[in-house]
Amino acid sequence: MNPTSSLRCLALACCGVILITIGGCSHWIEMTSPPADTNEQASQVIARDEQVPLILDRIHTSRNGSPQNPSSESEQRILSSLADIGLFSHLASANAAAEAVGKTVRAKLRVDEAIDPHAGGAALKGIVIGASMYILTPFLPLEYDYSAHLTLELERWDGEIKRYESQAAGTARYHLFGATPIMIDELKGHVTETCLTELARQIVKDTTFFSASSAPLFEPGIRTVSVKSRASSTTSSAAPAITVVAPARMAP
Amino acid sequence: MTRSPYAALITIVSILFLSITCQAEEIVPHLTVGSQEISLSAGYLLPVRLTDDHSTKQSGPAFMPSWTMVLTDPVGWRWLRGQLMLGAEIVYIQFQEPELTHGVGFTPKIKWMFEGTGRLRPYIEFAGGPFYTDLAGQIPEESARFNFILTAGGGLSWFFTPQWSFNVGFRFHHISNAGTRYPNLGLNSGLPFGGFSFYF
Numbered sequence: 001m002n003p004t005s006s007l008r009c010l011a012l013a014c015c016g017v018i019l020i021t022i023g024g025c026s027h028w029i030e031m032t033s034p035p036a037d038t039n040e041q042a043s044q045v046i047a048r049d050e051q052v053p054l055i056l057d058r059i060h061t062s063r064n065g066s067p068q069n070p071s072s073e074s075e076q077r078i079l080s081s082l083a084d085i086g087l088f089s090h091l092a093s094a095n096a097a098a099e100a101v102g103k104t105v106r107a108k109l110r111v112d113e114a115i116d117p118h119a120g121g122a123a124l125k126g127i128v129i130g131a132s133m134y135i136l137t138p139f140l141p142l143e144y145d146y147s148a149h150l151t152l153e154l155e156r157w158d159g160e161i162k163r164y165e166s167q168a169a170g171t172a173r174y175h176l177f178g179a180t181p182i183m184i185d186e187l188k189g190h191v192t193e194t195c196l197t198e199l200a201r202q203i204v205k206d207t208t209f210f211s212a213s214s215a216p217l218f219e220p221g222i223r224t225v226s227v228k229s230r231a232s233s234t235t236s237s238a239a240p241a242i243t244v245v246a247p248a249r250m251a252p
Numbered sequence: 253m254t255r256s257p258y259a260a261l262i263t264i265v266s267i268l269f270l271s272i273t274c275q276a277e278e279i280v281p282h283l284t285v286g287s288q289e290i291s292l293s294a295g296y297l298l299p300v301r302l303t304d305d306h307s308t309k310q311s312g313p314a315f316m317p318s319w320t321m322v323l324t325d326p327v328g329w330r331w332l333r334g335q336l337m338l339g340a341e342i343v344y345i346q347f348q349e350p351e352l353t354h355g356v357g358f359t360p361k362i363k364w365m366f367e368g369t370g371r372l373r374p375y376i377e378f379a380g381g382p383f384y385t386d387l388a389g390q391i392p393e394e395s396a397r398f399n400f401i402l403t404a405g406g407g408l409s410w411f412f413t414p415q416w417s418f419n420v421g422f423r424f425h426h427i428s429n430a431g432t433r434y435p436n437l438g439l440n441s442g443l444p445f446g447g448f449s450f451y452f
Contacts, residue, residue: 119327122336126362130338130361133360133381142323144285174286176338181286181287184285
């Protein structure tokens with residue numbers, strides 16, 4: 001083989017390696033639930049003295065049906081998303097807020113996450129990619145599905161409850177060399193943002209419902225809460241969980 | 253010559269378990285899809301003669317830098333629960349016996365890391381790929397310099413921080429030329445090893 005053809009072969013091999021490396025490094029996110037049409041968003045106006053504070057009572061999080069501890073990061077994100085609406089005078093979590101006096105809106109959020117990392121497919125493709133000495137990396141994308149269903153209950157100071165729901169799903173498709181933990185965070189961030197935007201859109205429609213003059217503040221009376229054990233969703237859990245259900249006003 | 257690696261291995265394992273019992277703080281690695289591992293392991297190759305036709309007592313140090321990536325979140329049931337990892341490894345062996353020769357190979361590898369106790373995670377791994385050695389021709393088992401190496405083994409990773417782990421394990425190596433030239437009896441070896449991994 002003469003030097004010219006050797007050089008050509010080497011150049012071709014280098015190009016092949018570069019193409020495989022570049023092709024094998026990409027990742028992209030597909031949202032299967034597109035964000036709500038922004039044209040539908042109708043802005044409302046509320047006077048400053050009509051705004052009431054919102055207290056985030058509780059966040060219940062589950063992942064693939066199993067309960068999880070909500071992080072303070074997610075709590076902050078939800079609060080800032082609600083703050084962006086401009087409907088409430090200020091927002092706080094139940095842990096941070098002092099005993100609410102006057103008209104307040106209390107919020108309870110349920111976040112149901114579903115994750116499908118396609119473990120079987122990833123294993124099979126991984127074996128094929130490895131066996132091909134990584135040549136097939138650009139041709140065998142891997143997948144990671146994430147979906148979230150948010151249910152927000154807002155309880156007005158007079159006990160009236162409004163319930164809002166939103167859901168979104170997305171898939172991260174990536175080639176082996178493009179996989180990073182940040183990519184999964186990006187996917188979760190996009191899905192959560194879509195859900196929160198949809199919730200905000202629904203809440204804005206009820207601006208008048210949450211304005212201070214929409215309902216009178218009940219006179220201080222004896223308020224009760226029901227204390228009961230929660231039916232366990234798993235058979236192995238023996239310890240009953242105690243929940244405080246929505247406060248109800250007792251008739252004077 | 254063959255005793256010293258075993259003594260070193262026993263010492264390392266003893267230090268490891270003493271360290272575990274002394275550590276009260278809980279350190280749990282957080283490995284998710286896309287987490288990557290860079291590892292450097294070293295060991296001493298010992299001969300495994302499976303038949304009477306195998307006569308070579310090959311031995312020598314081996315160095316194995318590797319890279320792997322976590323492909324799945326934890327999956328599986330009970331003690332089998334773990335994460336699949338895919339990566340590649342360069343294996344370099346300096347054969348000190350029967351002749352001072354060298355071998356180097358590149359092997360894609362697949363690894364199953366069990367959840368274990370959190371900071372103590374066992375694993376099994378398989379690898380295979382091309383292997384070039386100048387030992388061939390000087391021993392009756394191998395005639396070609398271009399060979400393939402197949403590896404199967406297991407080990408134990410002890411995370412002393414969420415990102416760093418100390419690993420010990422044992423591997424079985426088979427080196428042969430896949431019938432491209434004869435004779436092709438193949439070289440079989442055991443390889444006790446230790447090393448460190450960094451996860452990011």
